[in-house]
């Protein structure tokens with residue numbers, strides 16, 4: 065018998081009213097481990113001792129999903145027996161993508177779509193909307209984990225929509241709790257590997273993070289994909305955070321239409337607002353997401369503050385980095401920002417992970433502070449160091465080429481990004497320190 069804390073997921077052999085690890089009250093739930101499963105895993109471990117040089121290596125076979133943008137984030141396609149977690153906010157499009165995915169593969173492999181959230185009628189209606197309702201996709205409305213596990217030997221690809229809706233007989237707590245989610249994912253993963261069946265696990269991320277989120281599952285699965293995008297925009301990004309069979313931080317770009325998700329294979333300009341007028345506080349950044357450059361608009365608004373601690377709000381960029389950047393601007397750039405509320409936003413609901421966004425965020429803040437337009441035909445990128453230096457970033461030349469292709473005329477780039485060849489139509493303005501940026505904008 066084993067008890068697991070619902071708050072911190074620490075295990076203990078005895079029940080107690082308070083978790084000894086995190087101090088939460090009444091949070092321990094019981095998990096019944098079946099003896100058979102434990103014996104099995106020991107046997108498997110014994111059997112599988114082999115020397116590295118003697119292991120027969122078969123090359124990974126991948127099954128392209130038929131959706132180019134999805135193949136891009138998966139690293140070429142679905143690997144048989146792999147377990148993929150697809151996380152995201154409710155309503156962002158996880159079920160839609162999953163159904164489109166299985167629909168493209170139904171003629172090659174045996175797929176089963178298990179829904180624990182919707183009725184089969186609802187699923188069929190969605191299929192109708194997506195134009196896949198005439199395909200023989202096997203579906204099942206089921207929450208009971210053990211019944212789903214029984215089906216695994218008959219299929220090559222299983223979709224679980226969603227992990228929070230499953231419950232196992234072995235666990236006493238309710239569906240969606242940490243213990244249930246963990247137990248379900250663990251047994252699904254094990255059963256899938258034994259049967260060489262791939263599994264796509266859908267998981268909701270709640271804004272409050274209170275419900276057992278997919279976070280605890282990340283280490284159990286082979287690949288973690290997250291959906292990004294905001295409600296106001298129809299664009300959706302699928303980003304790989306972990307991938308045992310491919311590179312991470314690759315993004316796939318989609319648009320939600322009335323017929324489901326449509327892929328956007330050339331998205332570099334789609335996050336630009338397209339407004340011709342120059343706006344103060346608005347700067348175009350060339351960022352690099354995975355292997356391809358994307359142009360995004362970084363906006364800043366500075367407003368004199370009446371608060372003792374002025375507000376710093378940041379959407380789409382790392383908030384900690386912004387605070388650091390403001391300190392560098394103050395210390396090395398000689399601009400005083402302490403009396404302003406500062407808001408920074410990346411347009412289009414995309415989250416930029418690239419440290420090359422520093423220069424754009426700094427330029428947007430300065431442009432709003434000086435109330436001067438940042439020229440609309442100019443792009444920038446670069447990382448800002450704590451000493452005020454502007455550091456080079458990866459793939460500088462590719463970023464510039466993309467900007468030139470989209471008709472931009474000038475680029476502010478770190479001096480360290482030695483651009484060997486001239487890019488026709490693009491004037492390069494090298495930056496060494498933040499002081500250069502301040503001087504250029506003043």
Ligand code: TYD
Nearest residue numbers: 154155156157158159160193321322323324
């Ligand atoms: P859904 O895939 O159900 O989200 P999730 O599974 O992540 O909760 O997508 C829900 C939203 O997508 C819903 O607001 C309706 C919209 N949608 C479309 O715009 N077009 C479509 O063809 C479909 C199927 C959904």
Ligand code: MG
Nearest residue numbers: 158159181225
């Ligand atoms: Mg759904």
